[in-house]
Amino acid sequence: MNTPLRRVGLAMLGMIILLLANATYIQIIKADDYREDPRNQRVLLEEYSRQRGKILAKGANNQVMLATVLPTNDRLRYLRQYTAGPTFAPVTGYYSVRYGAGGLERAEDEILNGSDDRLFVRRLSDLITGRDPRGGNIELTINPDAQTAAYDAMAKAGFAGSVVALNPKTGEILAMVSTPSYDPNTLSAHDGIAQEKAWKEYNADKRKPMLNRAISETYAPGSTFKLVVAAAALEDGKSKDDQVTSTDRLQVGGSELRNYNRGFCNGTPDGVTMEVALSLSCNTAFAQLAGDLGPQKIAEQAAEFGIGENDLVVPMKVEQSCLGPSASCMTVADKAALMQTGIGQRDVRLTPLQNAQIVATIANGGERMRPQLVKSILAPDLSEISRLDTDSLGRAMSRDAAGQLRDMMVASEAKTGGDGKREGLTIASKTGTAETGNDPKNTPPFAWYVAFAPADDPKVAVAVVVESQDVAATGGKLSAAIGRATMIAALGGG
Amino acid sequence: MSTPVQGAVGPATGQNSAATEPAAPTRRGTELLLLGFAAFVVSAALMLVEANQEQQLTLRIVWYGLAFLGLFAVAHVAVRKFAPYADPLILPCVALLNGLGLVMIYRIDLAMTEKALRAGREINNDVPKQILWTTVALALFLAVLIVIKDHRTLTKYSYTFGLVGLFLLALPAVLPSFIAPTINGAKIWLKVGPFSLQPGEFAKILLLVFFAAFLVSKRDLFMAAGRRVLGVDLPRARDLGPVVFAWAVSLGVLVFQKDLGTSLLFFGTILVMLYVATERAVWVVLGLTLFVGGAIIAYNLFTHVQQRVANWFDPLATYADAGGGYQIAQALFGLGTGGIGGTGLGAGRPELVPLANTDFIAAAIGEELGFIGLAALLLVYTVLALRGMRSALAVRDTFGKLLGGGLSFLLIMQVFVVVGGVTKLIPMTGITAPFLSYGGSSLLANYVLIALLLRISDAARRPQTGARPRPVPQAPIAEAHTVMVQRPQVERPE
Numbered sequence: 001m002n003t004p005l006r007r008v009g010l011a012m013l014g015m016i017i018l019l020l021a022n023a024t025y026i027q028i029i030k031a032d033d034y035r036e037d038p039r040n041q042r043v044l045l046e047e048y049s050r051q052r053g054k055i056l057a058k059g060a061n062n063q064v065m066l067a068t069v070l071p072t073n074d075r076l077r078y079l080r081q082y083t084a085g086p087t088f089a090p091v092t093g094y095y096s097v098r099y100g101a102g103g104l105e106r107a108e109d110e111i112l113n114g115s116d117d118r119l120f121v122r123r124l125s126d127l128i129t130g131r132d133p134r135g136g137n138i139e140l141t142i143n144p145d146a147q148t149a150a151y152d153a154m155a156k157a158g159f160a161g162s163v164v165a166l167n168p169k170t171g172e173i174l175a176m177v178s179t180p181s182y183d184p185n186t187l188s189a190h191d192g193i194a195q196e197k198a199w200k201e202y203n204a205d206k207r208k209p210m211l212n213r214a215i216s217e218t219y220a221p222g223s224t225f226k227l228v229v230a231a232a233a234l235e236d237g238k239s240k241d242d243q244v245t246s247t248d249r250l251q252v253g254g255s256e257l258r259n260y261n262r263g264f265c266n267g268t269p270d271g272v273t274m275e276v277a278l279s280l281s282c283n284t285a286f287a288q289l290a291g292d293l294g295p296q297k298i299a300e301q302a303a304e305f306g307i308g309e310n311d312l313v314v315p316m317k318v319e320q321s322c323l324g325p326s327a328s329c330m331t332v333a334d335k336a337a338l339m340q341t342g343i344g345q346r347d348v349r350l351t352p353l354q355n356a357q358i359v360a361t362i363a364n365g366g367e368r369m370r371p372q373l374v375k376s377i378l379a380p381d382l383s384e385i386s387r388l389d390t391d392s393l394g395r396a397m398s399r400d401a402a403g404q405l406r407d408m409m410v411a412s413e414a415k416t417g418g419d420g421k422r423e424g425l426t427i428a429s430k431t432g433t434a435e436t437g438n439d440p441k442n443t444p445p446f447a448w449y450v451a452f453a454p455a456d457d458p459k460v461a462v463a464v465v466v467e468s469q470d471v472a473a474t475g476g477k478l479s480a481a482i483g484r485a486t487m488i489a490a491l492g493g494g
Numbered sequence: 495m496s497t498p499v500q501g502a503v504g505p506a507t508g509q510n511s512a513a514t515e516p517a518a519p520t521r522r523g524t525e526l527l528l529l530g531f532a533a534f535v536v537s538a539a540l541m542l543v544e545a546n547q548e549q550q551l552t553l554r555i556v557w558y559g560l561a562f563l564g565l566f567a568v569a570h571v572a573v574r575k576f577a578p579y580a581d582p583l584i585l586p587c588v589a590l591l592n593g594l595g596l597v598m599i600y601r602i603d604l605a606m607t608e609k610a611l612r613a614g615r616e617i618n619n620d621v622p623k624q625i626l627w628t629t630v631a632l633a634l635f636l637a638v639l640i641v642i643k644d645h646r647t648l649t650k651y652s653y654t655f656g657l658v659g660l661f662l663l664a665l666p667a668v669l670p671s672f673i674a675p676t677i678n679g680a681k682i683w684l685k686v687g688p689f690s691l692q693p694g695e696f697a698k699i700l701l702l703v704f705f706a707a708f709l710v711s712k713r714d715l716f717m718a719a720g721r722r723v724l725g726v727d728l729p730r731a732r733d734l735g736p737v738v739f740a741w742a743v744s745l746g747v748l749v750f751q752k753d754l755g756t757s758l759l760f761f762g763t764i765l766v767m768l769y770v771a772t773e774r775a776v777w778v779v780l781g782l783t784l785f786v787g788g789a790i791i792a793y794n795l796f797t798h799v800q801q802r803v804a805n806w807f808d809p810l811a812t813y814a815d816a817g818g819g820y821q822i823a824q825a826l827f828g829l830g831t832g833g834i835g836g837t838g839l840g841a842g843r844p845e846l847v848p849l850a851n852t853d854f855i856a857a858a859i860g861e862e863l864g865f866i867g868l869a870a871l872l873l874v875y876t877v878l879a880l881r882g883m884r885s886a887l888a889v890r891d892t893f894g895k896l897l898g899g900g901l902s903f904l905l906i907m908q909v910f911v912v913v914g915g916v917t918k919l920i921p922m923t924g925i926t927a928p929f930l931s932y933g934g935s936s937l938l939a940n941y942v943l944i945a946l947l948l949r950i951s952d953a954a955r956r957p958q959t960g961a962r963p964r965p966v967p968q969a970p971i972a973e974a975h976t977v978m979v980q981r982p983q984v985e986r987p988e
Contacts, residue, residue, distance in 0.1 A: 004770040005899045009883045012906040016876045022919040026829050027865040034830025042831045042843045
């Protein structure tokens with residue numbers, strides 16, 4: 001009986017060897033496939049339990065921690081917290097165990113969670129010293145004062161819309177506001193039910209609080225697009241004093257294009273200078289001008305300002321701004337379409353960031369700088385790993401043309417009403433009121449205000465858009481005050 | 495270090511005072527030393543869990559540790575008294591497996607509590623219940639050691655055992671579902687108050703004892719050759735009775751209780767015992783043919799069998815299906831994430847696998863202790879089963895050989911079926927890992943199994959005193975050979 005017992009013993013060994021061989025296959029040979037399977041939450045959960053890096057911004061004389069972590073006693077170990085959550089939400093984004101990350105939290109995730117290669121040496125020393133791996137920190141270009149001023153002004157008025165402020169010389173994004181906003185603290189809460197409730201509420205809200213209007217939404221630019229037409233005309237050899245038409249009506253395709261006040265530009269049928277036409281925002285003059293310049297020159301000038309660019313990241317992806325319908329982004333269908341485009345109507349759509357880039361380029365003497373949100377990347381111990389490189393994206397217009405356009409905008413600001421003007425601060429600006437919808441006369445327009453200041457040595461450029469609720473709204477009334485308040489805050493004048 | 499010496503000498507001199515031959519060492523000291531080692535490993539594992547889960551060393555933990563040490567100290571003393579010559583490796587192996595199981599169940603409790611806390615629910619921890627079960631199981635272990643002084647007495651009650659075994663096996667299938675509910679598709683539980691029992695676990699052992707006794711008493715019948723076909727001795731048709739019976743019972747379990755695992759276990763073990771008893775491979779071939787036939791019929795008849803096979807074939811493909819491969823895929827993700835070295839005890843996410851503390855506890859260990867840990871675990875099982883097999887080889891009576899071989903094989907078969915299922919070697923059949931998994935019935939039954947193995951090993955190693963037992967009619971050459979290996983100092987006249 002012992003011989004079969006021995007054989008059974010061998011069979012038992014054989015079964016164990018089979019199990020071991022199979023475990024080798026699963027845990028060693030196929031391990032990476034299983035580890036990296038998108039349905040495997042383990043790696044993700046491990047990252048969530050790491051001490052995530054901070055997001056911070058430096059104001060004139062203060063430093064604001066926009067996103068920090070609080071050690072907790074639960075399994076996730078750290079709770080993500082946001083200072084003034086709704087104000088900075090379009091910048092920081094959110095970080096949710098259940099719903100992933102958005103905004104900068106997503107775009108710079110590798111730095112913040114500590115897996116970026118640039119942090120490798122430090123991770124290694126963490127391993128040796130036995131400290132838990134920590135994420136790197138990110139310092140933003142955001143000016144907390146400007147951001148807060150812009151958000152407060154928008155939120156107090158109950159406006160839906162966006163404010164973007166840039167440093168024209170460096171491309172640094174000083175403010176990026178989107179309203180209505182959401183509180184990322186509710187999404188990073190460790191309470192799963194609270195998280196789910198907030199997420200569902202935000203997504204069900206028709207006002208789309210989680211949409212970052214500054215970079216992910218495009219608006220018809222209205223009269224602010226006249227700056228692009230004017231730039232193209234100046235580049236084409238015209239000057240601000242050259243005469244343009246002042247007619248009260250223009251036949252465009254099957255319909256009539258008229259001025260805002262329904263009369264002649266500047267009250268005269270004899271023509272006006274381009275400067276006056278811009279300052280009074282005469283539609284006929286710029287429609288005619290665009291039609292005369294032709295689609296080629298308008299499209300080239302627009303592209304030089306960055307319209308049509310589809311690969312811009314700040315480091316969040318910026319939605320493409322277009323002249324034409326999205327299928328043919330940079331083509332204008334015909335002359336009628338071109339003339340309507342010249343006054344910022346028809347299919348032309350810009351993100352608030354794009355419109356801010358246009359004024360910033362004018363402010364910077366015609367040279368366009370890459371907009372950037374990250375000023376520096378800091379190691380866990382706050383030593384600097386890398387710093388923002390200002391990056392020129394090329395010249396959109398000559399210095400002289402930019403100077404003339406600035407003068408035209410200063411004249412425009414003088415004609416623009418609204419609150420918030422400040423003695424001694426020269427602002428160059430342009431307003432716009434873009435008609436929307438299929439029934440433009442009865443649909444509230446988008447009210448734009450794009451500007452930079454001080455006009456002679458620009459330090460801040462701003463674009464404000466308000467999705468107004470008021471059918472009779474114009475850019476001047478609604479947006480100008482917000483734009484001015486933002487610029488004054490950015491200039492340190494609170 | 496004085497304990498082993500005392501232990502080795504004490505009982506031996508007392509028993510063999512009249513004999514001139516040197517006393518056989520009892521090896522109880524070795525057992526105690528190894529139990530101490532097992533307690534050390536388990537305590538270290540518990541500390542790792544505590545460290546990684548950042549729990550404070552609460553009194554609760556001390557209680558767990560002391561409970562473990564105390565329980566096995568009692569078991570050791572009992573073995574010392576009632577089975578002094580038992581194999582010294584068996585009890586430490588069991589203690590190690592049971593202890594690691596408790597640590598793992600505790601560790602999964604922590605994760606589940608955390609999860610429930612976040613979802614705002616409350617759950618009952620499993621580990622106190624499992625400690626209670628361990629206590630009860632050790633009491634049963636003691637009872638078996640005390641009551642059964644000689645394993646051969648079991649043969650007297652073999653038919654009773656067989657009938658009771660069948661009754662227990664069939665019980666859940668015939669009882670109404672308020673007392674025998676269907677859980678996870680199988681109707682194998684009895685619910686009594688807060689406790690649920692699987693009578694099938696005990697039925698396995700009872701039927702095994704019955705089969706061993708039955709085969710020994712009818713052994714000559716099976717040895718008698720039937721017709722010879724193509725050089726193979728076919729058994730006579732009427733001798734097919736037992737194998738057909740086993741086949742019918744396991745098929746019945748499959749059909750009426752939908753319990754693939756028990757069915758497979760039962761059939762495989764009976765087949766092996768038949769082979770050992772008759773020394774004829776033809777039984778294995780015949781049995782496997784029946785098994786394949788039964789499996790094909792089951793596959794075609796039952797959708798849940800088809801689903802299991804599909805989940806085995808590609809769990810990632812049926813991942814999202816109802817009753818699909820989600821569970822196995824999660825286990826594979828865990829095993830893959832663990833890789834060679836594992837995430838560390840308490841640092842993984844074993845709770846992501848449903849049933850992590852019962853059927854899938856091997857996946858939890860593979861995730862946190864890696865391939866190394868899983869392989870070590872399998873080797874502990876191997877040592878345990880091979881020590882059992884060695885006792886079966888060494889014991890002098892055929893019943894002991896058959897029972898010991900059957901019990902050892904049953905142990906490895908359980909490990910093969912459950913670990914093979916978890917690691918996708920074979921279709922998942924849902925049984926518990928002996929000593930590791932949470933579950934009272936399995937623990938109780940396996941402790942009975944171990945008590946019987948210890949009893950057989952005690953008989954195998956006990957020096958023969960006084961009159962030799964009546965000669966057993968069995969192959970003398972095989973017998974002599976065994977004794978040569980086991981105890982070279984005893985010269986046999988045959």
